[in-house]
Amino acid sequence: MTTATRPDVRIAERAGFCYGVRLAIDKAKHARTEGKEVTTLGQLVHNPGIKADLSDRGIRTADLADQVEGGTLVIRAHGVPKSEFETVKGKESLEVIDATCTWVLQSQKAARELAEAGYTVCIIGHEDHPEVKGVRSYAGEKHVVVDDMDRSTWERVPRTKKIGVLSQSTILPQKLEEFAAFCLRRAHDLRVVNTVCPVTLTRQDDSVALALEVDAMIVVGGKNSSNTKELAVKCREILSETVHVADADELAAEHAEWLQDKARIGITGGTSTPEVDLEEVRERVYSLTAAPGGAAAPA
Numbered sequence: 001m002t003t004a005t006r007p008d009v010r011i012a013e014r015a016g017f018c019y020g021v022r023l024a025i026d027k028a029k030h031a032r033t034e035g036k037e038v039t040t041l042g043q044l045v046h047n048p049g050i051k052a053d054l055s056d057r058g059i060r061t062a063d064l065a066d067q068v069e070g071g072t073l074v075i076r077a078h079g080v081p082k083s084e085f086e087t088v089k090g091k092e093s094l095e096v097i098d099a100t101c102t103w104v105l106q107s108q109k110a111a112r113e114l115a116e117a118g119y120t121v122c123i124i125g126h127e128d129h130p131e132v133k134g135v136r137s138y139a140g141e142k143h144v145v146v147d148d149m150d151r152s153t154w155e156r157v158p159r160t161k162k163i164g165v166l167s168q169s170t171i172l173p174q175k176l177e178e179f180a181a182f183c184l185r186r187a188h189d190l191r192v193v194n195t196v197c198p199v200t201l202t203r204q205d206d207s208v209a210l211a212l213e214v215d216a217m218i219v220v221g222g223k224n225s226s227n228t229k230e231l232a233v234k235c236r237e238i239l240s241e242t243v244h245v246a247d248a249d250e251l252a253a254e255h256a257e258w259l260q261d262k263a264r265i266g267i268t269g270g271t272s273t274p275e276v277d278l279e280e281v282r283e284r285v286y287s288l289t290a291a292p293g294g295a296a297a298p299a
């Protein structure tokens, strides 16, 4: 590609905020516009721009339910552990807006029903992810959590009569399939509830389709966003020329060199990445590719 040719930069057909995250943000903003003192329990979204915007509007964030005594508390789309939910609901001085995503509520319900039916609930995901912390709180005393990226943790699954399998909503569906097959060898009665979120599936499908068409992929979203990291993994499987950046500001000089010889560049983002960030990355790519050079993908 010469410097006179602008690259063909395409954004994945479905990318950016999912409705669960959007709804939680809208509910918090709406409460604030009504003049309420709004606090969110944990960050609503792993996105620096949105976090700054919420903060500028006067919306605060608390890490623990105990830290909030009054005003309006918004429970984010990931949900919270049962005990925390009961704590905040029990405070008369607090108005609670529950923005737990309907898909996450279904996972919590499935965990509770499996545990009540005598199944050892086995959840695949990330142990420290807020959604998993919430779901496991409904899964009874015998439940186990295993890591989708660390197969050695799967040995935590006991050999027992009844196993119920659930997943964090944002893991790759293949991981759930592999884990269910693994559990089949450990239980007589296996029940698998597919709790992979369909919204993340469509984002993965569209991102993979785009990765097959382009010379380089840029995955945009917070570095601690689970589904954005999964998107980057998925795209890298198709196309080694894939980078994960938090936002347009992270596209720097080393990326400029790497992008120089790419005629087609794809952009996608996780469910916590607003569309405006994807557009900003597109504009940044245009400006960076206006300079000569050429290099391998930055690490």
Ligand code: SF4
Binding pocket: 018, 019, 020, 021, 077, 078, 101, 102, 103, 104, 169, 170, 197, 198, 199, 200, 271
């Ligand atoms: S990724 Fe899916 S489960 Fe998670 S908040 Fe969005 S819609 Fe809900």
